[in-house]
Amino acid sequence: MKLLNRKVFRELKILQAQTISISILIIAGVTLLVSSWSVYRSLNRCKDDYYQKNRFADLFGSFKSAPIELVNRLSQGHGIKAIEGRLVLDGLLSVPDVDEPAVGTFVSIPSGVQPVLNRLHIRKGRLPVEASEVEVVVHEAFAIAHHLGPGDELTVTIQGQMETLRIVGVAISPEYVYALSAQAPLPDDLHYGVFWIPKKHLERLAKMSEEMNNVVVELDHTVRQEEVMARLNVLLKPYGNREFQDRSRQLSNMFVEDEINEQKTIVILDPMIFITVAAFLIHTILSRLVAIQRPQIATLKSLGYTDLEISGHYLKLVFLIVLGGSVSGVIGGKFLGQALLTTYVSFFHFPSLDFSLNSTSVLLGLAAGIFPGLLGGWLSLRKVYQLSPVEAMRPPTPPSYQEGWIEALGLWRRQSSKQKLFWRNLIMKPMRLFVTIFGISAALAIIITANAWSDMLYYLLDTQFQRIQREDMSVGFLHPLPLSSMRELQKIKGVVSVEGYRTIPVRISFKNQKKELQLSGIPPDLQMLQKLDVNLHPIRIPEQGLLLTRYFEKEWGMKAGDHISIQTLEGELRVVDLPVMGFSDDMLGVSAVMNLDYFWKIFHEQPSYNVANLKLDPLRIQQAYIALKNRANVYSVVLKQQMYRGFQRSFVGMMKMFMNVVIVFAFLIAAGVIFNSVRIGFSEHAWEMTSLRVMGFEKNSVIALLLGETLVQMFLAIFPGFALGYGLVHSTAKAVHTETFGFPVVIYPETYLLSATVISLALVASSIWIVRKVSRMVLVEALKFRE
Amino acid sequence: MTRSGKVVFSARNLTKIYQTGEVPVHALRGIDLELVSGEMVVILGPSGSGKSTFLNILGGLDQPTSGEVFYGDHNLVTSTEKELTAFRRDHVGFVFQFYNLIPTLTAEENVQLVTDISPHPMQASEALQMVGLTDRARHFPSQLSGGEQQRVAIARAVAKRPDILLCDEPTGALDFETGKKVLESILRVNQETGTLVAIITHNAAIAGLGDRVIRMANGLIQSITQNEKRKSLEEIEW
Incomplete structure (x- = not known):
């Protein structure tokens, strides 16, 4: 067996080009799989740790207002571990560096100490205390967007009352991992921020003494969550409550979970396609290798090697290729995963986002890289078992062909022999034709899927912000205003x-x-x-x-x-x-x-x-902002353009890196599949083509025969590829369809065109290769040693 | 046939050196030979004697390292690749040890492959008839025996009415009986069409079939024997 091992390495060297293209497929698939799976796991772990450590509440209730003593009554009852009453109010902020108004959510906390639930993680400075100045802690996202830090000041208008705030700390909270305003639930750190403020100060600003309008609850899980919620709902009903919500309806958590799950859905699909294509390619290449090495296999058999030993030999070859690809993929996955996770840092505000390459990711990556390839290889080895050792001594029998039903119709009778050769080569190995078409279609589909995300996001944003919401600014008022008030607004300059x-x-x-x-x-x-x-x-x-x-x-x-x-x-x-x-x-x-x-x-x-x-009026936008900012009754201001940009900055920015990686991989795969199919086609027909050259056929007609085949395969693959791409986009869009994003299935013609262009470029590259190969054909040798 | 015919090929001081790895291999060390129309030449020699190299150069598949080869007054050594392709297409028929049929084409279509591109071909059916395979015309190579495949290869080679038929070990992969049938087809081509035939073989028994027997060893011609009378197929045995 030692000699056979040496043969494995020699063949690896001979099959260099194929090894490289299979490896690329596997590396791409495994890299994506490992990176996204570990990002998924890392995000989940960071989230769970954070929630637990900082005691993220289980239930959230808000109501108009209730006396603070009610907390005692609420806490009596089974199932509650901790409960905390708070004031949560929105105010209009005036930030020194921007003209347009921003909205702040103010959450009351005890003076100088951490709240019991939803504890803050202080990044800079300290907790606020009740002092002569109104001290606040600002959420990190807003602080970063406006370069704010301890010592800075800004003004706020809450319930018509203006107040100067002094920032003493920058913090994050499990309640606002994703800082979102209930008014416009899209990330916009420039125009929305969260602040924590000592309760007494907020009470004074809101003119609410010893009152609360918000309750958060930690459960001990001895009683069903629904029962606790129902009891609390009843108790709070007289105080104008909205029904209690559990974590699954809490805005920040909902987005975090949606995002993490989206990550999971998108990332499982693409690597799966990559790996399936790789398995098909391995099958094709190994089948060919076995066919070529028939005499060798028969000789080995006649020397006394068993079928199992011979199959084992070829599987070793496959194993080395897929192992190399999988290990590189795991390493690549680690780096890509780390890079991906850093793009989440500006999006999710966790105390730390530590990347960890856990053993499941590694095992998953290795298994996904190795097993499909081995299976593809194993299936191609059936021929080894059918081979009789006597065949080594015989000249190779020509592969079996019969006139198919298409020919029985007589459609081809008028064709020249060369044309018949062309068509028969194409269709007489339907499995090979199918595999090639599948490979090219899959490559097309991957490129389409990768690009469709930006198509869909563009369509979504364009539709939402150009066609549905057609205003420049939306202003919310504290109390309903008579119709005549609109005329006053109309008078504002701008x-x-x-x-x-x-x-x-x-x-x-x-x-x-x-x-x-x-x-x-x-x-x-x-x-x-x-x-x-x-x-x-x-x-x-x-x-x-x-x-x-x-x-x-x-x-x-x-x-x-x-x-x-x-x-x-x-x-x-x-x-x-x-x-x-x-x-x-x-x-x-x-x-x-x-x-x-x-x-x-x-x-x-x-x-x-x-x-x-x-x-x-675009020229007087600033004036309009300033005038609105100072109106007492104004409760919220949403600027469409800002919202649009904020959305693009964070959300699109975060998706972008991952999608770019997928697009690059898709390109590599498309090129790899086509190049490989051209190569395999060439080596399968090299001997025939040499015979044609010997008989006196021109170089160009031989090249045309070879390229024509690939061209037809490509042509046949285009529409299935488009259909497959559409199907994949459709199912992914459906999988990530949430309440927040109704992803429409939109693929722009440019995306189809792009994918077809990439495939064509791969064909051009392959053509150059073929032309060189045919020109270098050594007529004598190809006839002597039938490979 | 006698040597009185027109000279078709003349080779002068042909050498061929292959650079395989670090050791140069002298396949031909200076060959001088003339082949005339209508004759049947058997080139005998052990493997490595240079006979295939010589045949490939005659057929325009390979170029010598030095020396000259003339086809009529046309120098093959100075020909461009395009000219060599045209030369093969119009004047040379090849028969190889392993048939080299296209597996996706039937017997008749394999022959048509050549008739499609030749200037004055015979009908594919005529060529198949000459090798006795009229009834196998619509069979694919996989449906034919080894001898039948080789006879299709001969039909394919002669269908273009070549000036020379070059056969490299045409019976090498065949048993005695089948081999004889193949040789019979080759002889028939030579006799009926007057095509110059060169057969390469290491099988000395075949030598009797030729007008001349050229023995090669170590890249040189050892001897040229003129057969007074060609033997018939029945007389030879191996």
Whole structure:
């Protein structure tokens, strides 16, 4: 067996080019798999550690206001380990370095000490204490965006009262891993920040003494979570509470979990394709090797080697190739994983994001790299068993061919022998044709999948921010304003036009499903906010009933005509039963809208607005900002352009690196598959082609025969490749479809074109190789030693 | 046939040195020979004697290291690759030890492969008839025996009406009976069409079939024997 081992290494050397292209496939697959799996695991571990160490609450309740003593009553009862009452309020910030207003969420904490739950992780400075100055700790994301640190000051307007704040510390919290405003749940660190402030100060600013409007609970898990929630809901009902939410509905955690799971979905799929293609390639290459080495195999057999020993010999060859690829892939995965994780640092605010290459990732990577390849190899070794040792002594029998049914139809009779040769080479080995087409299709599909993400994100953002939300700025007011107030806004310099509408937080229930969201009453002729159908055509707001996001149709099984129950969560408590008239295709988040007149009618309201959409004069934008910032009743200001940019900065930026890596790998694979198929085609036909040259065929006609075959294979692969790409994009989009992002399946023609171009480039490279090969054909040798 | 025919090939002081690895191999060390139209030449020699190299140079598959080869008044040594391709296509028929048929083409189509590109070919069916394979025309190589495959190769080689038929160990892979059938086809081509035939073999029994027997060893011609009378197939045995 020692000699056979030497043969393994010699053959590896001969098969260099194939070894390299298979290795690339495996390295790509394993690198992606290992990196993303370890990133997934690392993120999960960091999150769990952080949540546990800093006592992230299990339940979250908010209500209008309740006396602080109520906490004692709430805590009596089974299942509660700790409970903490707080004040949580939003205020409008004035930050020295930006003109446009920003929104801050202020969370009360005890003076100078950590809260019991959702403990802060102080990055810089210290906790705030009750002093003559109003001390606050600022969330790291906002601090970084504005270069703020201990000692800096800024002003805030809370409930119409202006106050100067002194920053004494920079911190993060498990409650705000992902700093999101409830008003515009998209990352925008420049215009949204979280602050922790001693309770007394916030009470004074909010004019709420010994009161709380928010409760967080840690469970001891002796009682079912639902029971505790139900009891708390009952106790807090008189205080205008919104229903308690568990972690799965907590905004930051929801995003964190969604993001981590998305990572998992996307990353499993692409490596799987890479590895499947690699297994197919190994199968093809090894089958060919066995075919070529028939005499050798027969000789070995006649010398007394068993089938198992011979198969083992070839499997060793495969094993060395896949082992090399897998180990390199694991190493590559470690580095890529580390790099990927650092892109998350600016996105998720964890105390530390430590990358760890755990043993499962390594084992998973090695197994995914080695086993499919070995399987592909094993399947190609069946021929070894069928071979009789006597064959070594015979001249090679020509591979068996028969006229197929296509020829029986007589379609080819008029073709020249050369043309027949061409067509038969192509179709008489259907398995090989299939494998090649599959390989090229898969390569096309991978390129399409990798690029489709940016297509979909672009489409999503473009639709949301250009077609659905058409305003420049959206201003939310503390209290509903009479219709005439819009005229005042119109007078502000820089404001071009104003449209008002009404929103109210509600809880909708359908069958046994419940959800809290903003219900909007909008005038049917509203220009700056439009609801669109799947073809992006504006939907007219029905005069009665509700228009909901398509999410409810898909996930809740709702149909037009169904009735849902709506309960208001602000102002006077009202419960109404309303019909659903249709569904709109929103891109971000979920919504419920109805006709504004209908809104006023069912909620028994005087005509009023609490949100104004503004179009601004681009040259006077700053003036408009400043004027709005100083209006007492203004509660939130959302700048569309800023939101758009913030979203792109963080979210798109984070995806970008991973996607770029996938695109590079996809290119390599596409090139590898095509080049390999050209090579295999060439070596399979080299002997025939040499015979043709000997008979007097021109070089060019031989090259045309060889390239023609690849060209036809490519042509046959293009549409299956496009279809496969679309299918993959579709299933991935479906898998990552969340409430927050309704990923539409959009692939721009450019993406199809790009993938086809890459494949064509690979063909050009292969053509150059073929031309060189044919030119260097040594006619004499090829005829003597039939390889 | 006698040596009175027109000179088709003349080789002068042909040498061929292969540089394989570090040791130069002298395959031909100075060959002078003329081949005339219509004759049947058997080139005998052990392996490594240079006979295949000589044949490949005659057929335009290989170039000598020095010396000259003329096909008529056309110098093959100074020919471009394109000219050599045309020379092979129009004038030379090859028959190899391992047949070299295209497995995806039937017997007839393998022959047509040549008739498609030759200036004055015979019908593929005519060529197959000459080797006695009319009834196997629509069989693929895998459906033919070794001898039949070799006869298809002969039909393919002669279908273009070559000026010379070069056969490299045509019976090397065949048993005695099948080998004889193949030789019969070759003889028939020579007799019926008057094609110059050169057969390379290490099988001395075949020597009797030729007009001339050229014995080679170590890259040199050892002897040239003129057979007064060619033997018939029945008379030879190996």
